[in-house]
Amino acid sequence: MAAEVYRHAIGTFQSHSYANNVNHKQRLRNNFVRLVNNDSVSNNVLSSRGARYSSCSNRRSVIRSSASQTSVADPVSLSPSRTPTTDTNKKSNEAALILIRHGESLWNEKNLFTGCVDVPLSKKGIDEAIEAGKRISSIPVDVIFTSALIRAQMTAMLAMTQHRRKKVPIIIHNESEQARQWSQVFSEDTKKQSIPVIASWQLNERMYGELQGLNKQETADRYGKEQVHEWRRSYDTPPPNGESLEMCAERAVAYFRDQIEPQLLSGKNVMIAAHGNSLRSIIMYLDKLTSQEVISLELSTGIPMLYIFKEGRFIRRGSPIGPQEAGVYAYTKRLALYRQKLDEMF
Numbered sequence: 246m247a248a249e250v251y252r253h254a255i256g257t258f259q260s261h262s263y264a265n266n267v268n269h270k271q272r273l274r275n276n277f278v279r280l281v282n283n284d285s286v287s288n289n290v291l292s293s294r295g296a297r298y299s300s301c302s303n304r305r306s307v308i309r310s311s312a313s314q315t316s317v318a319d320p321v322s323l324s325p326s327r328t329p330t331t332d333t334n335k336k337s338n339e340a341a342l343i344l345i346r347h348g349e350s351l352w353n354e355k356n357l358f359t360g361c362v363d364v365p366l367s368k369k370g371i372d373e374a375i376e377a378g379k380r381i382s383s384i385p386v387d388v389i390f391t392s393a394l395i396r397a398q399m400t401a402m403l404a405m406t407q408h409r410r411k412k413v414p415i416i417i418h419n420e421s422e423q424a425r426q427w428s429q430v431f432s433e434d435t436k437k438q439s440i441p442v443i444a445s446w447q448l449n450e451r452m453y454g455e456l457q458g459l460n461k462q463e464t465a466d467r468y469g470k471e472q473v474h475e476w477r478r479s480y481d482t483p484p485p486n487g488e489s490l491e492m493c494a495e496r497a498v499a500y501f502r503d504q505i506e507p508q509l510l511s512g513k514n515v516m517i518a519a520h521g522n523s524l525r526s527i528i529m530y531l532d533k534l535t536s537q538e539v540i541s542l543e544l545s546t547g548i549p550m551l552y553i554f555k556e557g558r559f560i561r562r563g564s565p566i567g568p569q570e571a572g573v574y575a576y577t578k579r580l581a582l583y584r585q586k587l588d589e590m591f
């Protein structure tokens with residue numbers, strides 16, 4: 246059984262360029278062995294790289310200072326410092342973080358540079374989002390962050406239709422006092438059965454400048470494969486009048502640290518539905534990748550990735566392999582308990 250789960254986990258990672266990295270495979274293998282032998286997250290997969298970056302305790306103090314400034318106003322469930330979540334045991338001081346790149350969009354299907362153009366999902370993208378939802382259907386979600394773009398929002402909403410807890414995701418409207426007032430919920434019970442969805446432009450796809458709307462293949466034919474690859478994957482070369490990954494990381498990671506980490510620190514389980522490049526920026530931060538390493542990081546559409554946030558560290562658990570697989574729930578005792586609770590309820 247264990248070997249089977251491991252094969253699945255490796256299989257899931259084939260579409261992720263990490264899978265081409267021998268070191269990563271070794272880490273995944275070691276991690277899996279730990280997972281099977283010891284239902285604990287204390288062996289941190291990140292620690293081997295930690296020396297290159299600021300220490301965890303430094304990072305925590307940064308996080309703490311930003312936590313006090315959090316401004317996520319949330320009429321569905323109150324801000325993290327005031328209201329503990331009801332789904333899970335807060336004493337365990339850990340939280341799940343699910344990242345999901347949106348399903349295929351109509352412009353992905355046509356092979357067009359999309360960037361900040363607001364294009365919906367294709368039929369295949371809708372199916373991918375539903376499939377992603379099945380994979381994470383037994384992982385707790387207390388708050389959802391999405392970009393301001395419809396393809397990420399559709400993905401989050403479609404995925405949540407599959408969740409076993411059956412809470413209703415509700416988009417929070419804080420753009421004006423009137424919007425806030427007019428979208429208030431007046432039942433505590435209904436609030437408890439809801440998940441706030443916070444949409445923000447900082448999680449948007451990298452702005453692709455004058456490439457937006459161009460065909461990727463035709464652009465490569467015109468400007469050369471190398472040039473287009475540099476625009477698409479280099480860390481600090483922006484496409485004409487667009488954002489480099491570095492520029493995208495500046496706003497996406499700042500948002501993650503200021504608005505999302507405080508939620509995790511307070512024990513809330515978070516899902517982020519966003520984009521190839523805004524998520525690459527965030528993963529670079531979570532996994533402490535260098536600007537060289539991030540070049541080869543590719544994210545598939547509609548594949549959820551799970552991290553556990555514990556004691557200020559992000560522990561990558563890969564991509565849940567399916568709603569029925571034991572391996573998905575063996576990540577931590579807390580997730581296993583949550584699943585057990587769901588089994589009893591439904």
Ligand SMILES: O=C(O)[C@@H](CO)OP(=O)(O)O
Pocket residue numbers: 353357358359360361450453477521522
């Ligand atoms: O077109 C885009 O916005 C992105 C994501 O689809 O393309 P790329 O693969 O170049 O990052």
